[in-house]
Amino acid sequence: xxxxxxxxxxxxxxxxxxxxxxxxxxxxxxxxxxxxxxxxxxxxxxxxxxxxxxxxxxxxxxxxxxxxxxxxxxxxxxxxxxxxxxxxxxxxxxxxxxxxxxxxxxxxxxxxxxx
Amino acid sequence: xxxxxxxxxxxxxxxxxxxxxxxxxxxxxxxxxxxxxxxxxxxxxxxxxxxxxxxxxxxxxxxxxxxxxxxxxxxxxxxxxxxxxxxxxxxxxxxxxxxxxxxxxxxxxxx
Numbered sequence: 001x002x003x004x005x006x007x008x009x010x011x012x013x014x015x016x017x018x019x020x021x022x023x024x025x026x027x028x029x030x031x032x033x034x035x036x037x038x039x040x041x042x043x044x045x046x047x048x049x050x051x052x053x054x055x056x057x058x059x060x061x062x063x064x065x066x067x068x069x070x071x072x073x074x075x076x077x078x079x080x081x082x083x084x085x086x087x088x089x090x091x092x093x094x095x096x097x098x099x100x101x102x103x104x105x106x107x108x109x110x111x112x113x114x115x
Numbered sequence: 116x117x118x119x120x121x122x123x124x125x126x127x128x129x130x131x132x133x134x135x136x137x138x139x140x141x142x143x144x145x146x147x148x149x150x151x152x153x154x155x156x157x158x159x160x161x162x163x164x165x166x167x168x169x170x171x172x173x174x175x176x177x178x179x180x181x182x183x184x185x186x187x188x189x190x191x192x193x194x195x196x197x198x199x200x201x202x203x204x205x206x207x208x209x210x211x212x213x214x215x216x217x218x219x220x221x222x223x224x225x226x
Contacts, residue, residue, distance in 0.1 A: 033213065040218065042119075042217050042218050043216050045215075048213060091159070093158075098211045099209065099211070101149060101207065106158030106159045108158045109156075109157075
């Protein structure tokens with residue numbers, strides 16, 4: 001595909017459940033970012049991958065959140081024991097160069113609702 | 116205090132008006148400044164990108180950065196209903212540090 005894709009587009013779950021959110025970056029992009037956007041707020045950084053490794057995970061709010069990118073392409077954000085406060089849009093972005101801020105492209109996001 | 120502050124609006128203007136959107140930031144190390152446009156239920160798309168202080172123009176859009184006052188502006192000339200969206204400012208100090216976003220300003224351009 002031409003852009004960053006994210007699945008599912010919407011996810012409704014119950015408090016305490018486990019969820020996985022998937023991001024397919026633009027082909028060849030080595031840098032991948034996860035952001036969380038709560039209602040009425042701007043995106044907030046969660047984690048950044050360069051290749052397969054997490055280069056910066058300082059934005060993950062607690063140890064219930066974890067992300068992987070095992071082959072340096074697709075990434076999965078995993079949330080354990082979901083809480084109502086986790087409800088937000090989870091955005092993924094990718095770029096060919098982490099310093100090329102004019103080349104960081106966002107996906108449409110996954111809207112997570114925790115009941 | 117958040118590193119990037121932005122009035123969330125909403126802002127409503129008539130078609131053809133000049134729109135001024137603004138952000139302030141607190142981190143003196145910020146060197147890169149971006150404006151993103153986000154339509155409802157879509158991801159942000161980059162609109163303007165500037166490095167350090169100065170102006171940058173692209174069609175109907177002009178971005179201004181004043182590092183002395185830590186002030187970022189986006190001007191939209193001849194605004195159109197299709198400009199109705201949320202506009203997000205973002206900054207970073209470069210390197211591998213992540214973008215810091217403002218809250219976003221919701222703009223409505225009324226035909």
